[in-house]
Amino acid sequence: MITRNTLPSIPERYPLACQWEITCRCNLRCVMCYTDCFNRPEKIREELTTTEIFRIMDELAEAGCIELALTGGEPLARSDFFDIYEHAKAGGFLVTLLTNGTLITEEIADRLASLPPHHIEISLHGITERTFELVTQGNGSFARCMRAIGLLCDRKLPLLLKTTAMTVNSDEVLTIKRYVNGLQESGHRVGYKLGEKIRLTLDGSDAPGLLALSDEELENLNRQDAELWTEACRNQTSEATPCTSGMGRFHIDAYGQLQLCSGNRRRGYDLRHGSFKEGFYQYLPTFPCSRKAEQHVTLIQPSASHA
Amino acid sequence: MRMDKIYAKNDDFVQREVAGECILIPIRRQLTDVNSLYVLNETGSALWRRMDGKTPVQAITLDFLNEFDVTQAQLEKDVAALLEDLLSIHAIREAGQTP
16 A cells, blocks of 8 residues: 555646535624625525435536535534535535534534534634623623533544634633634634624625724734744735635535636626536636636645555 | 455445545554555456455456456465555454454
8 A cells, every 4th residue: 555645646636625514504604704794594595406416516516526515504403414514425425514613412413423523613702701792792601612622622523713803802812822723722623713804795785894903913923933934924815815716616606606706796607507527617717807817726635645 | 365255344444536546545544653655556456446345355366367367376465465565454354344
């Protein structure tokens, strides 16, 4: 058996990694959320059904897609979440689950542990109940989120905790980071990521932008922690390089629109009525992106053993 | 490695085609635990497809002699090595044995 660090022979343009926003429904109403505007019954009724998701997912597998990030909204808010998740796992996808954690019970943690995802990413926007729930606007959500982190750590599932830095929580970011460092020192597989981007909502409102930190405030925050500062510098470098979305990575929204990425929904290809291969190979390359240029695709590149 | 043995696939592995490669993905263990995806070569891929829990290795190997330009001795050596690899990662088990 020969061990290798990368999957070999992947063409420059290949549908390897999908971020799929399987719903905009959510049990929380986070103040900076860009999907919450579609968290209402008439929009939820337009979302892809289980059958449609299965059919599209099978097309992704057939096309060679292997990384699948299930996001929302809150993916676990879908009553058919585990049908979707288990279909993805049975299809051989490396599944990452992006969640607010507050719906994760002991039973759900056990279910995830029995069929483990590649990663679970949890939004942790405060380390005190007051700040956390100021962001989520959900009573009891802090306790539920912290409990979920504990349940998943106990089951040795790999976690990434993420905070969006805003005016309302910036004074807790370093404490959150210290909390994560403490988990790591206790042997848990937990990473941390500080997000800085606050987007327009899907219906075009820039209201969440009022919560954004200024560039100077962000820099001051990042400079207070060596790892955050290193990451901020790395992100600045990558922002200067051309965008690679649509090359190896792509996005599907809750209504079946294939898009370049979650941050660029200017154009979409309707997977309800067309095939994934047609959308990816014929339409996606024509979609506009202001940062687009030819470039190699970076992927998770799981190590591979050659039998 | 006895060629009259029968092997069955472990349901905890899923086979996928990615960019022309045949990959085995463990679905009940984390990649960080197994630290690998397993890429099968042409013979390995063909062997995996034919392993049905009913057909002895010898019969599969005889079929391969008609498909691949290889001597029986070399093929048996290759198949034995592949079976060792697949057994070592628990992707297959002897038919009749508890998973």
